[in-house]
Amino acid sequence: MHSLAPMQPNSRSDTPADDDRPIPRLPELPSPGQRWSPRRKAALIEAVRGGWLAIDEACQRYNLSVDEFVAWERDMDRHGIHGLRTTRYQIYRDTEARRA
DSSP: OOOOOOOOTTOOTTSOTTOOSOOOOOOOOOOTTSOOOHHHHHHHHHHHHTTSSOHHHHHHHTTOOHHHHHHHHHHHHHHGGGGGOHHHHHHHHHHHHHHO
């Protein structure tokens, strides 16, 4: 089992040690095998982007391909959390195809 210790999220060498900003919290991650809801996908994306979990570790733990994870990131960046709904995927994909 992998440890969920942070991988130095957003570390910067020029940040003072007595910084008053709150320490980032690990998002609540879904259990492996749980059904993927938009919020669970967003939590996993937040954990990877925040440095709490490496993308390869996340993909291995949740049996995802890197391409699938990157597609989730892209959909969230383009359409927000609603873009992570599987029922909306076809609508967003068709809309983008028509723009091209």
